[in-house]
Amino acid sequence: MAPKLNNPVSILIADDDAQDTMLVQLAVKRAALGLRLDSVADGAEAIDYLMGRSQYADRQSHPFPSMLLLDLKMPRLSGFDVLQYVRGQSGLRQLPVVIFSSSDDPKDIQRAYNEGANSYLCKPHSNEDLSALLRALEEYWCKFNHFPSGH
Amino acid sequence: MKKSEHILLAKDNEDYALLLQRAIETANIDANLQIVRDGQEAIDYLTGAEPYADRTRHPFPKLVLLDLKMPRMDGFEVLSAVRQRLGFTRLPVIVLTNSDNPADIKRAYELGATSYFQKPDSLEGLDEMIHVLHAYWLKFNHFPD
Numbered sequence: 001m002a003p004k005l006n007n008p009v010s011i012l013i014a015d016d017d018a019q020d021t022m023l024v025q026l027a028v029k030r031a032a033l034g035l036r037l038d039s040v041a042d043g044a045e046a047i048d049y050l051m052g053r054s055q056y057a058d059r060q061s062h063p064f065p066s067m068l069l070l071d072l073k074m075p076r077l078s079g080f081d082v083l084q085y086v087r088g089q090s091g092l093r094q095l096p097v098v099i100f101s102s103s104d105d106p107k108d109i110q111r112a113y114n115e116g117a118n119s120y121l122c123k124p125h126s127n128e129d130l131s132a133l134l135r136a137l138e139e140y141w142c143k144f145n146h147f148p149s150g151h
Numbered sequence: 152m153k154k155s156e157h158i159l160l161a162k163d164n165e166d167y168a169l170l171l172q173r174a175i176e177t178a179n180i181d182a183n184l185q186i187v188r189d190g191q192e193a194i195d196y197l198t199g200a201e202p203y204a205d206r207t208r209h210p211f212p213k214l215v216l217l218d219l220k221m222p223r224m225d226g227f228e229v230l231s232a233v234r235q236r237l238g239f240t241r242l243p244v245i246v247l248t249n250s251d252n253p254a255d256i257k258r259a260y261e262l263g264a265t266s267y268f269q270k271p272d273s274l275e276g277l278d279e280m281i282h283v284l285h286a287y288w289l290k291f292n293h294f295p296d
């Protein structure tokens with residue numbers, strides 16, 4: 001079996017730093033990675049999106065994501081709050097959550113895994129490193145991983 | 152990657168385990184594959200029970216590759232023991248199986264699988280999988296202490 005691209009993998013990015021989200025989008029575009037990206041700017045919006053509430057009710061334009069790329073330090077609800085909510089909610093519990101944070105504080109890493117993060121990535125400092133990281137992320141999660149079927 | 156990392160493989164097919172070992176060696180990856188042949192052995196290994204009590208020879212692994220269909224104790228039972236009874240919440244456990252049954256996939260994630268792979272059935276696919284696993288987990292992912 002040659003590894004295949006599973007049907008369009010969509011990633012929801014929750015990050016209050018619009019520039020970081022833009023850099024991810026740009027890197028994905030540049031490397032022509034087979035990913036769909038949707039983004040929200042804080043933890044409360046992330047939960048609204050996942051639950052299909054308010055402006056995210058239309059699943060045609062806001063599909064339930066294959067996985068969540070989650071920043072930790074965000075206004076309103078933090079990444080830890082979102083993680084707790086997701087793991088406590090039947091129907092969301094199986095969603096793979098990858099932390100994408102500028103913190104490499106062992107306490108944050110420890111806590112994220114304790115609360116059920118699938119993986120923990122640190123935001124790279126250069127565009128080159130970001131591209132390499134996104135390529136590894138795409139190859140791992142999109143080519144090889146099988147996701148639970150969404151909502 | 153400076154120091155050698157340990158990966159625990161729980162898989163009842165010894166030939167497949169050897170193929171995986173070969174793929175790791177071919178890729179020149181500095182990782183050590185520790186092989187156990189069923190779910191009970193996987194639990195014994197993780198808890199450091201005999202014959203795995205010597206942590207120099209059988210170090211606690213960085214990640215686990217777990218088959219689902221195994222004698223004595225299957226992969227689902229291992230997952231729930233690891234996450235609940237033993238409380239190893241931070242250990243990445245990647246299911247590696249023949250099944251692409253959506254019910255198996257859902258159940259595995261619900262029981263706390265980190266990720267779910269279908270076994271490649273060619274040498275090429277195996278090599279690529281090892282390469283991708285290594286790049287993602289051992290180069291980019293941050294582990295808890």
